[in-house]
Amino acid sequence: MFSPGKFVSSCIYKAVGDKVVIPFDGASLPAYNELKWTHNQTRVYYKKGSQIKNSELNIDQHGSLVLENVQKDKSGEYRGITYDADGSLIKETVQQLCVQEPVPEPTVLVECVEKGVNLTCSAVNDKSMVVSWMKNSMKANVTRAVLYVNSSELKSGDNFSCTVSNKISQTSAKEVEPVCSDTGLDLWSILVVLTGGGILMLFIICLVCVCRGCRQNKRKAEGEEQHQPVSFMPDYIYQPDDQQKLPSTFGYL
Known part of the structure; x- marks a missing residue:
């Protein structure tokens, strides 16, 4: 026989795809009793005597769902109630059922930042997941998804x-060995330095090209002056018409 009263239990944790038995905690259920099960206040099973009026789910011989x-x-919440033939x-x-997905295998992502490194456990996407960290096979006192390590400690x-875990599964990531420079420069600083260096190199190349062009033009001009022909003709050539312009002292007027 059942002992009267209400029984409340903590959550039953199960993985997706499992078979679940929500216990009613009693001996064999008498055939004349009335039994009702609800899930979040929605009736999922009802039996009175030998008649089953609602059988969305099944029960065993003890009335367990x-x-x-x-x-x-x-x-969610499952509630089972049984009455005798008089309705008493x-x-x-009352039982809570918590169904969870098995946790996926995480990956440790490495991000070099100023004066240290950020390590991110990538599989953490659910509040029910618990994170723990291992350093050199020893457990670290950190439960956050992102672990910051100062360069002085690395x-x-x-x-x-x-390692990521929930109530029904646990899995660990492969070990990583973070390697970051000791300069303390972040990615943006490195990009700025590289960009500035590239601009300086371009300016130097342009300056060299201009200087070489000037030297070539100067040499070309000097070569043209050296190869110019020398004229031996006098600057003035006597013409016959110029007799009219001769002075009168010659007496040929």
């Missing part, structure tokens, strides 16, 4: 890994 291939939408309450049980050969 059976769910096959459970999915996340089946999470015999037993009530030694050559140090390796890191993160």
